[in-house]
Amino acid sequence: xxxxxxxxxxxxxxxxxxxxxxxxxxxxxxxxxxxxxxxxxxxxxxxxxxxxxxxxxxxxxxxxxxxxxxxxxxxxxxxxxxxxxxxxxxxxxxxxxxxxxxxxxxxxxxxxxxxxxxxxxxxxxxxxxxxxxxxxxxxxxxxxxxxxxxxxxxxxxxxxxxxxxxxxxxxxxxxxxxxxxxxxxxxxxxxxxxxxxxxxxxxxxxxxxxxxxxxxxxxxxxxxxxxxxxxxxxxxxxxxxxxxxxxxxxxxxxxxxxxxxxxxxxxxxxxxxxxxxxxxxxxxxxxxxxxxxxxxxxxxxxxxxxxxxxxxxxxxxxxxxxxxxxxxxxxxxxxxxxxxxxxxxxxxxxxxxxxxxxxxxxxxxxxxxxxxxxxxxxxxxxxxxxxxxxxxxxxxxx
Numbered sequence: 001x002x003x004x005x006x007x008x009x010x011x012x013x014x015x016x017x018x019x020x021x022x023x024x025x026x027x028x029x030x031x032x033x034x035x036x037x038x039x040x041x042x043x044x045x046x047x048x049x050x051x052x053x054x055x056x057x058x059x060x061x062x063x064x065x066x067x068x069x070x071x072x073x074x075x076x077x078x079x080x081x082x083x084x085x086x087x088x089x090x091x092x093x094x095x096x097x098x099x100x101x102x103x104x105x106x107x108x109x110x111x112x113x114x115x116x117x118x119x120x121x122x123x124x125x126x127x128x129x130x131x132x133x134x135x136x137x138x139x140x141x142x143x144x145x146x147x148x149x150x151x152x153x154x155x156x157x158x159x160x161x162x163x164x165x166x167x168x169x170x171x172x173x174x175x176x177x178x179x180x181x182x183x184x185x186x187x188x189x190x191x192x193x194x195x196x197x198x199x200x201x202x203x204x205x206x207x208x209x210x211x212x213x214x215x216x217x218x219x220x221x222x223x224x225x226x227x228x229x230x231x232x233x234x235x236x237x238x239x240x241x242x243x244x245x246x247x248x249x250x251x252x253x254x255x256x257x258x259x260x261x262x263x264x265x266x267x268x269x270x271x272x273x274x275x276x277x278x279x280x281x282x283x284x285x286x287x288x289x290x291x292x293x294x295x296x297x298x299x300x301x302x303x304x305x306x307x308x309x310x311x312x313x314x315x316x317x318x319x320x321x322x323x324x325x326x327x328x329x330x331x332x333x334x335x336x337x338x339x340x341x342x343x344x345x346x347x348x349x350x351x352x353x354x355x356x357x358x359x360x361x362x363x364x365x366x367x368x369x370x371x372x373x374x375x376x377x378x379x380x381x382x383x384x385x386x387x388x389x390x391x392x393x394x395x396x397x398x
Contacts, residue, residue, distance in 0.1 A: 058395060061392045064079075065083075068359075072370065074128070074132055079106040080103060080105065080126045084100065102123050103126050119139075129155070130179065154166060167189075171193075174188040182199070190221070193214050193221075194213040218240075219259060222245065223236040223269065227273055232251055245267055246261050247280055249296075262294060263292070266280045268280065277293060279312055288306050289308070304342075305325070313358075324336045324355050333354055334355045335348055336353065349393055367395050369395075372388055372391075
């Protein structure tokens with residue numbers, strides 16, 4: 001039961017799910033991850049191509065480490081990973097064993113995973129700060145699993161000695177937040193506020209400093225990023241009037257910016273700040289999803305794919321797109337592809353893997369990608385045994 005609850009929380013964060021589009025593992029807030037299969041499908045790494053893109057797979061690690069991968073250090077030496085650790089709780093005066101999802105570091109040199117600190121609350125959706133001094137993460141402050149989660153944003157150092165709150169105690173913040181640059185973080189909350197927080201002042205001053213923008217329409221913000229070039233917030237939010245999750249823009253040139261909707265029924269997006277472009281998925285034909293590339297500079301869009309999409313992301317240099325797709329809407333097994341920004345020259349990187357979530361991590365100076373794969377073990381009455389591990393693929397384009 002515990003892992004089921006954690007799975008729901010993390011998938012909510014990763015997928016920003018609701019109606020319209022068929023999410024990766026949840027439909028209408030009901031987990032459908034458990035099917036007849038009991039283990040991950042046999043992994044076959046093949047190369048298929050509909051073009052003349054030259055690609056070679058240098059190496060594959062099908063289980064680099066246990067856990068869920070979130071980020072990589074700027075020097076490329078450590079992965080930021082969440083993994084389950086044991087926690088002793090007291091119920092009716094008796095100790096009971098439970099598991100908590102804690103952040104830790106997987107080091108490539110030592111081939112070891114080390115948790116930063118053992119917390120009594122689950123830590124997820126993490127990013128290494130740009131100065132490699134610590135990491136940001138979300139924590140659910142709601143202890144009652146029957147109630148809606150309440151998220152707060154924190155920073156901890158890599159030694160586990162210091163932890164600071166980035167968001168205020170009275171906020172329920174967006175599951176998706178972004179590191180804009182060395183000193184700036186952007187997040188939203190359920191009150192329809194957008195906050196830009198200066199990292200250094202928040203970590204060094206008790207009260208911190210932030211710029212607060214109250215949207216002219218109250219929207220529950222789920223994911224947000226900032227296009228610095230035009231001081232434009234890009235965010236996904238739930239509109240209580242239409243009961244839809246939509247993608248919006250808001251110019252942060254005044255205190256009460258007006259949200260401008262780009263697309264209805266969007267659950268996840270990624271921003272390329274350098275190119276001023278968005279990737280997002282929206283409802284398509286026959287329960288499929290459309291992968292759309294939106295140019296912020298000229299407000300134009302192009303449909304790149306119409307399929308049973310999984311994850312998608314710009315590559316590190318932003319010139320190509322990594323994405324995964326399933327054979328049908330009920331399948332967990334996915335094929336991983338890479339293509340150019342025009343939606344052409346698609347080449348397969350991997351096949352038949354149960355990819356978890358939306359997060360793809362790119363090595364800072366190598367053509368290596370990291371992603372999370374799950375497998376399903378034996379089930380008991382109260383426990384669904386779902387295991388997570390990190391895969392890596394080294395490839396070359398020439």
